[in-house]
Amino acid sequence: MKDKITDSIKEFGLPRLIITGFLLLLLILAPFVGADLPTQISNIINRFSWNGVLVLAMVPMVHSGCGLNFGLPLGIISGLLGATISIELGFTGAASFVVAILVATPFALVFGTLYGWLLNKIKGGEMMIATYVGFSSVSLMCMMWLVLPYHSPNMVWGLSGKGLRTTISLEGYFDQALAHILQINIGNISIPTGTLLFFALLAFAIWAFLHTKTGTAMTAVGSNPAFARAAGINVDKVRMLSVVMSTWLAAIGILVYEQGFGFIQLYMAPFYMALPAVSAILIGGASVNKASIMNVIIGTILFQGIVTMTPTVMNNMIHMDMSEIIRIIASMGMILFALTRKTEAAKR
Amino acid sequence: MDTVNAPLLKLQGIKKDFFGNQVLTDINLELRAGEVLGLCGENGAGKSTLMKILFGAADIAETGGYGGDIFLDGEKVSFSSPFEAIAAGIGMVHQEFSLIPGFDATENILLNREPEKYNFISEIFGKRLNTLDRAEMDKRAKESIEKMGVAIDRHMMINTMPVGHKQFTEIARELSKEQLRLLILDEPTAVLTEKEAEALLDSIRGMSERGISVIFITHRLQEILSVCNTVAVMRDGVLVECEKAENMTVASITKSMVGRSVEGRTNNAARTISEDAPTVLKIDKLWVDMPGETVRNVSLEVKKGEILGIGGLAGQGKLGIPNGIMGLYEAGGNVEFEGKIIPLNNPRACLDSSFAFVSEDRRGVGLLLDESLEWNVAFPAMQIQNKFLKKYLGGLIKWRDEKAIRDVTGKYIDELKIKCTGTKQNARELSGGNQQKVCLAKAFALEPQLLFVSEPTRGIDVGAKALVLDALRKFNAESGVTVVMVSSELEELRATCDRIAIVSGGRISGILPAAASVEDFGTLMLKDVV
Numbered sequence: 001m002k003d004k005i006t007d008s009i010k011e012f013g014l015p016r017l018i019i020t021g022f023l024l025l026l027l028i029l030a031p032f033v034g035a036d037l038p039t040q041i042s043n044i045i046n047r048f049s050w051n052g053v054l055v056l057a058m059v060p061m062v063h064s065g066c067g068l069n070f071g072l073p074l075g076i077i078s079g080l081l082g083a084t085i086s087i088e089l090g091f092t093g094a095a096s097f098v099v100a101i102l103v104a105t106p107f108a109l110v111f112g113t114l115y116g117w118l119l120n121k122i123k124g125g126e127m128m129i130a131t132y133v134g135f136s137s138v139s140l141m142c143m144m145w146l147v148l149p150y151h152s153p154n155m156v157w158g159l160s161g162k163g164l165r166t167t168i169s170l171e172g173y174f175d176q177a178l179a180h181i182l183q184i185n186i187g188n189i190s191i192p193t194g195t196l197l198f199f200a201l202l203a204f205a206i207w208a209f210l211h212t213k214t215g216t217a218m219t220a221v222g223s224n225p226a227f228a229r230a231a232g233i234n235v236d237k238v239r240m241l242s243v244v245m246s247t248w249l250a251a252i253g254i255l256v257y258e259q260g261f262g263f264i265q266l267y268m269a270p271f272y273m274a275l276p277a278v279s280a281i282l283i284g285g286a287s288v289n290k291a292s293i294m295n296v297i298i299g300t301i302l303f304q305g306i307v308t309m310t311p312t313v314m315n316n317m318i319h320m321d322m323s324e325i326i327r328i329i330a331s332m333g334m335i336l337f338a339l340t341r342k343t344e345a346a347k348r
Numbered sequence: 349m350d351t352v353n354a355p356l357l358k359l360q361g362i363k364k365d366f367f368g369n370q371v372l373t374d375i376n377l378e379l380r381a382g383e384v385l386g387l388c389g390e391n392g393a394g395k396s397t398l399m400k401i402l403f404g405a406a407d408i409a410e411t412g413g414y415g416g417d418i419f420l421d422g423e424k425v426s427f428s429s430p431f432e433a434i435a436a437g438i439g440m441v442h443q444e445f446s447l448i449p450g451f452d453a454t455e456n457i458l459l460n461r462e463p464e465k466y467n468f469i470s471e472i473f474g475k476r477l478n479t480l481d482r483a484e485m486d487k488r489a490k491e492s493i494e495k496m497g498v499a500i501d502r503h504m505m506i507n508t509m510p511v512g513h514k515q516f517t518e519i520a521r522e523l524s525k526e527q528l529r530l531l532i533l534d535e536p537t538a539v540l541t542e543k544e545a546e547a548l549l550d551s552i553r554g555m556s557e558r559g560i561s562v563i564f565i566t567h568r569l570q571e572i573l574s575v576c577n578t579v580a581v582m583r584d585g586v587l588v589e590c591e592k593a594e595n596m597t598v599a600s601i602t603k604s605m606v607g608r609s610v611e612g613r614t615n616n617a618a619r620t621i622s623e624d625a626p627t628v629l630k631i632d633k634l635w636v637d638m639p640g641e642t643v644r645n646v647s648l649e650v651k652k653g654e655i656l657g658i659g660g661l662a663g664q665g666k667l668g669i670p671n672g673i674m675g676l677y678e679a680g681g682n683v684e685f686e687g688k689i690i691p692l693n694n695p696r697a698c699l700d701s702s703f704a705f706v707s708e709d710r711r712g713v714g715l716l717l718d719e720s721l722e723w724n725v726a727f728p729a730m731q732i733q734n735k736f737l738k739k740y741l742g743g744l745i746k747w748r749d750e751k752a753i754r755d756v757t758g759k760y761i762d763e764l765k766i767k768c769t770g771t772k773q774n775a776r777e778l779s780g781g782n783q784q785k786v787c788l789a790k791a792f793a794l795e796p797q798l799l800f801v802s803e804p805t806r807g808i809d810v811g812a813k814a815l816v817l818d819a820l821r822k823f824n825a826e827s828g829v830t831v832v833m834v835s836s837e838l839e840e841l842r843a844t845c846d847r848i849a850i851v852s853g854g855r856i857s858g859i860l861p862a863a864a865s866v867e868d869f870g871t872l873m874l875k876d877v878v
Contacts, residue, residue, distance in 0.1 A: 212746050213746040224713075230707060231727055231728040232728070232731060
């Protein structure tokens, strides 16, 4: 019996156990310090539904040995292009969400292919290069958002009539497009069933993909490229596919995020989007070359849970509005922690 | 205890367990000054663990230390780090090289023990700014190389050295330590050619004459008999035999190592491949650019259904042949299989022509170390031949058939007697011999028509060796597959193959039937050596 317990603890991982314990402690503390528990739980579920797909976008590249996708902003930019073009074309409501996905897809495929080509040139240093691919694409787009010929009055700066605003409200467009599908409201708890289902659908698709012949090849390439090559696999092609998949998932991920959040954020907003996703999957128990759908789900819940709960509980405890400071300390602290876990599971 | 007549080293009741798993039980051993002790045993018998205890390796202390006592010159010692062991006069040459690639031999030999010269800067800022006394270093390196008795170039960079010389550099480093009294050699001859190994044995004899005791671990039993005074045999963590070398034979050592007698198979008289069997593989003017194993110009014909051996000294290019044909290294020339030209530099094309390859680089190329045995066995067959897949939507979705994979893996685990906890165990956790069997299973699962096997028994113990070779012979006999086997061990080739081609200087220097005499093979091996 005792062995069984130690075994399951070992499998779950001590760090995850500590984080889970901390999260439970926060949840227990919440009512005592005057925070409304149902609202908090509802918050965690919502944030999970917004971020799930972005974290899921890490999985293909981890499997093919390209490491964690620090170049997530590249995919996010594809998604942003999809969203803004969809609005520019005059689509509204749920249709604008579908069109955004359709428009974002070709951008993601093209950007992903270029990004994959680059990563195939610099095997071994993927994560560092990916970080800078992400950063530089964000900076380039900062100019592009101003220059591209957008005219929709809902998106451009009011005075000059050109150049996109930093924040664009999605009201009337795809705000809550998924969340309102089958939404469940019980008292203060609101469950965005549609978003969760959408995440489940994509997660299932990835899980299924990893069970196919090509998916198996992808995992093998990540596990030992020399072995895969000797087994007749075109390693570069498989890596390229994984990068394109990751980029496309990031594009879809940001659209899901925006529909929940209610706003499109442009310019520097995608800059730091990669780090929370990377941290979430690491906290979920993934390593640099192994990640499962379970890692994604557990990691996103834990990361988002801590990030939402800590500021609320702390604020109520010390009766001072420090939520933003505490949020930054908590989320950056989590990232730092997660990245230190990385080495533990690193290859060989 | 009487310290005057005490043996140099005495181990008393040494015990060690790793988390409840007993790996050493009650080891008692004595070694006198100048004595050479041969230590043998199958992989996993506990030889390395015993040497680690003796050398104060960190992982011993980390896993709870050991039981029993070690006496050096009659005084009880217990080393908590290798530095203490070195200070007490114990030297160890590891299986893996611990040398700095970008330094030359002299620098490696005297690393961190360099003679120093004072200069005016160091007079002011302290000893750490002393310069190296290159002339003195050179002298000392020369002395220790002479002591060793094998000539190596002391100005050669480690990364440009052949493996044998790296091994000798390590030995010279140990010999350059003046306090050295006991030298542990952990399988030093595994990477050496026969000639180099002979030189090493001479060097061991020389050390023994100078009063240095040597513990010599090897799988090559003949070497033990020719150089050691005493032979100790370990099996499953127990010292099963400790005898004077003159009372032992290869057969008796093997018997106590494996606990059963291994049937000696020196010849293959029962097999005959008729002279007029059709040629199945035709290699013409093949060159392969494989670092350290360059193939210059090889033309060779392989007959259907035979086992062709490719032998030769290390570095002469025998490994380059299968690696080149299979597209893993840049190659050129003509390869024809059953009349069809096989494109080179394209691993997929070879696999599609139903070739299979068991690489000599087991851990690097041969296995997915971090995946289950199921994946290792089934992966190539799945990717190349669409086996073990369930098809949905008219073949659009090719789903992994976990049950078929489990079944085939289970089948090979039984057939090849792979020791594991189950089909889901990770390949990394298996011992070398069992990993090799997994590599074979992977190739067998492809059901190839032509199988290349490269160094199938490298680094695995006697018992596993016999099983691996038997499995190969059986596979050849039962499915009629043509096998090309590359090995550095001539005896093993002679026991397994029908014909043996000897590679020398990147060319085929001759092909002999397996029954030809060892001398004839020896002559061929040295014909064009580069």
